[in-house]
Amino acid sequence: xxxxxxxxxxxxxxAKKQIDEMDIVLPSRYSMLFTDIAKxxxxxxxxxxxxxxxxxxxxxxEHAAQLGDSATxxxxxxxxxxxxxxxxxxxxxxxxxxxxxxxxxxxxxxxLTGAFNRKWMQDHFMTxxxxxxRSKGVFVIVDxxxxxxxxxxxxxxxxxxxxxxxxxxxxxxxxKVIRYGGDEFCIMxxxxxxxxxxxxxMHIIRETVIKKQLKVEDKRFKTSFSYGISSFETEEEVxxxxxxxxxxxxxxxxxxxxxxxKMKG
Numbered sequence: 580x581x582x583x584x585x586x587x588x589x590x591x592x593x594a595k596k597q598i599d600e601m602d603i604v605l606p607s608r609y610s611m612l613f614t615d616i617a618k619x620x621x622x623x624x625x626x627x628x629x630x631x632x633x634x635x636x637x638x639x640x641e642h643a644a645q646l647g648d649s650a651t652x653x654x655x656x657x658x659x660x661x662x663x664x665x666x667x668x669x670x671x672x673x674x675x676x677x678x679x680x681x682x683x684x685x686x687x688x689x690x691l692t693g694a695f696n697r698k699w700m701q702d703h704f705m706t707x708x709x710x711x712x713r714s715k716g717v718f719v720i721v722d723x724x725x726x727x728x729x730x731x732x733x734x735x736x737x738x739x740x741x742x743x744x745x746x747x748x749x750x751x752x753x754x755k756v757i758r759y760g761g762d763e764f765c766i767m768x769x770x771x772x773x774x775x776x777x778x779x780x781m782h783i784i785r786e787t788v789i790k791k792q793l794k795v796e797d798k799r800f801k802t803s804f805s806y807g808i809s810s811f812e813t814e815e816e817v818x819x820x821x822x823x824x825x826x827x828x829x830x831x832x833x834x835x836x837x838x839x840x841k842m843k844g
Contacts, residue, residue: 599614689758700757704767712811717772720824721806723762737795748788752780774810779805805832
């Protein structure tokens with residue numbers, strides 16, 4: 580188990596190193612990069628780690644073909660007034676709808692936390708190139724404080740539980756929570772939100788998290804996060820908005836860490 584976690588950590592570090600050299604990371608690029616690096620290291624990630632683009636495309640083609648067949652059967656059944664065949668088509672279509680819903684979740688949902696993923700963020704908020712925003716709104720970037728300490732002292736399983744806990748807390752903001760990568764999240768708010776209103780929500784959520792005592796077996800600990808907020812306009816460049824929020828987040832990180840240090844003292 581530890582060796583597996585160590586290998587995954589090495590793959591993650593290499594992926595982050597390559598991503599740092601890019602001006603902007605398109606949605607799904609991280610998972611593809613992670614998979615490619617794993618292949619180079621001859622590491623089998625397992626079937627549930629990532630769903631490849633090829634398998635998703637195959638499923639989409641398969642479902643499209645099934646929908647075409649169902650439509651043809653439905654027309655034939657109605658022309659022949661064949662209620663039994665029509666009911667069969669309905670049953671097939673309902674089953675297909677469930678499969679499509681599952682596929683949509685696989686494409687847009689982070690498997691660990693249940694938050695949206697970066698592909699969802701691009702498809703709903705960005706242009707097809709992933710370089711500009713489609714509409715205006717408010718963007719929040721969230722980064723855990725001293726998350727490595729939790730992983731190192733309580734294990735990665737506990738770290739995963741903390742990430743899921745944080746996701747639930749962030750979802751209370753009413754915004755769309757995206758797991759951006761590792762222990763970093765984004766929250767997207769629609770055009771009716773303001774930096775001030777979002778800031779008030781984030782402050783309340785963080786205060787709740789800071790006061791919460793988490794428990795792993797007989798050990799207790801607390802956690803916190805830092806955040807940065809930036810509004811964006813239609814057609815505004817994504818990179819500039821992320822950088823603005825990121826800069827504010829690091830300023831916040833300095834302040835909150837100093838505050839927490841005084842509380843401990």
